[in-house]
Amino acid sequence: MSALTRMTMAEALKGLAAREFTAVELTEAHVRAVEAARPLNAFITETPDKALEMARASDARRARGEAGPMDGLPIAVKDLFCTRDVLTTAASHILDGFHPQYESSVTTNLWRDGAVMLGKVNLDEFAMGSANITSYYGDVVNPWSPGDAGAWERRLVPGGSSGGSAAAVAARCALGATGTDTGGSIRQPAAFAGIVGIKPTYGRCSRWGIVAFASSLDQAGPMTRTVRDSAIMLRSMAGFDPKDSTSVDMPVPDFEAALTGDVRGLRVGIPREYRVDGMPAEIEAMWQRGVEWLKAAGAEPVEISLPHTKYALPAYYIVAPAEASSNLARYDGVRYGLRVEGGNLKEMYENTRGAGFGKEVRRRILIGTYVLSAGYYDAYYLKAQKVRTRIKQDFDAAFTRCDVILTPTAPSGAFAIGEKMDDPIQMYLNDVFTVPVNLAGLPGMSLPAGLGADGLPLGLQLIGRPFDEETLFRVGGVLEEAAQFTATPPFMA
Amino acid sequence: MSLDKAAVARIAHLARIKVPDEELDHLAGELSRILDFVEQLGEVDTADVAPMASVAAQKLRRRPDEVTDGGYPEAVLKNGPETAEGYFAVPKVVE
DSSP states (O other), X not given: OOGGGSSXXXXXXXXHXXXXXXXXXXXXXXXXXXXXXXXXXXXXXXXXXXXXXXXXXXXXXXXXXXXXXXTTOEEXXXXXXXXXXXXXXXXXXXXXXOOOSSOOHXXXXXXXXXXXXXXXXXXXXXXXXXXXXXXXXXXXXXXXXXXXXXXXXXXXXXXSSSHHHHHHHHTTSOSEEEEEESSSTTHHHHHHHTOEEEEOOTTSSOOTTBOOSOTTTOEEEEEESSHHHHHHHHHHHOOOOTTXXXXXXXXXXXXXXXXXXXXXXXXXXXXXXXXXXXXXXXXXXXXXXXXXHHHHTTXXXXXXXXXXXXXXXXXXXXXXXXXXXXXXXXXXXXXXXXOOOOSSHXXXXXXXXXXXXXXXXXXXXXXXXXXXXXTTHIIIIIHHHHHHHHHHHHHHXXXXXXXXXXXXXXXXXXXXXXXXXSOHHHHHGGGTTTHHHHHTTOOEEEEEEEEOTTSOEEEEEEEOSTTOHHHHHHHHHHHHHHHOOOOOOSOOO | OOOOHHHHHHHHXXXXXXXXXXXXXXXXXXXXXXXXXXXXXXXXXXXXXXXXXXXXXXXXXXXXXXXXXXXXXXXXXXTOSSEETTEEOOSOOOO
16 A cells, blocks of 8 residues: 555645645556456556656656646546547457547547546446346456455445546546546446545537447436546546537636635435435435535525426437437447457347347347337337436426436446346346436536445435536535545545 | 346347347346336326327428538548548448
8 A cells, every 4th residue: 555546636636736746756666556456357457657757748848847737646547438549449259459539629638637547447338237247358446445444345336437537546546537427427436435426417428439338318427536526537628629519618717726615505405216215214314414414505405396207217218329329339340349250241130249249238229229110219219218308307497496407316326247137128227326416418427425324435426507617616625525435435545 | 027138138139239239137136126116007097198298389490491400521520430531431331
């Protein structure tokens, strides 16, 4: 263990600026941590040489007085972001050996601001999953395990799909990591690993160069150990990009400046539909504590209704697979990745895709193909798009009565590897509180609020108006201060 | 909504995914359960509701029609499993 891996991004930036240590020293400590954390299977590709080369360049920039806002900070990159000449897999067999010849816009922004890449982290195959158990490269293990602190067991899932990102940040082998979130893939693993994650408003971060899952829902965002660190990292990741037609041309605020600690008079919506059957009492209690903390800080809780909440998951499981079946049509064995030969072109396609896709991805492509097929399009796809409008209208109405919404992030804490695997629907239900936010394109943040009875972290979710991430940071900062979440996982690098 | 083995085979063919025969029954059960789960959308009144394709602005930006990128065939072909003379190569299509 090294003190250099225990810092927050904000502390590391201060230390670098004060010349207390160099980017190379900070990076070397993290490279060792990445090696020490191999039992978690968080990384698909470690890039220590590239990390040290980037760190040396960072030290040179700082010496010239040209340090950027994230200069010298070692981070992990979800293996869904294309990185030039570095293996990019989406955790799928079908992308075997793919070395992109271009760099995603989000990672380009991070390198522009001086961040250092430690490697590419594991995920659910094509980001489809809520437990990081569908990766071709094996399950990721949560650095947390139940029971008293100290003894780590290889037992729990880290959540998904950004499970490698969450595990790497929680286990102190990266100061932060990029994630992507289509139905909760940043927020749910952040909650399961006791860290902070934010899915920005749709359009805030460019999707260019990120392997596409469901294009109308996908957004990239940061995963870090503090709210302030997420503010620092999101500022670098976000920004207009002409290469993404859905990227929004508006200035990126200084999110750190939103951390004023002042939530007086702010109206906090508490949606009654989020009290779902079978939700553990400790999650209900944590939610109530969150309400009390904000009330004590001068905010005003308001009961709100989001009547179509229960229809978000079924709508999502039509819209997302439909878009996925279209997006994943590109994996045909011709331009990149795996090819399995056949007697003719069609057989080659079928053999390649049959061998290349895992079971969950195959299931979703088939569902998507079916709901888009002739005769079923109106009944399923069009209907789901209309329900999506209803869900958006619910939020629009709620935001006339409140400024931000507070909910639990997930209906449970981290579960065991192997649980919920027999029935896909059981797994899908884990995203019941996060999916509506993607359908409505809103920003959502998860932050650790405390430990459950079994010693595992639980997360609270904040939902904001479109492009109002600043309120999320402001309220998140107050909740973080009140929660005083200082617990650390039993496995740390 | 219940899908049978033949329906799953047809969908798999549309999706160009080879599914071994012995997996079709199990898949039919799984896919049917998912379709049953989404059936509940029928309860929502969506009369006079416009379908939402995306939350993004529907009007796309325009730009001058000019070449802004390209001229590097080697990079484009770099990841091709089989390439020949500046092209991706596939099994013969025309007899």
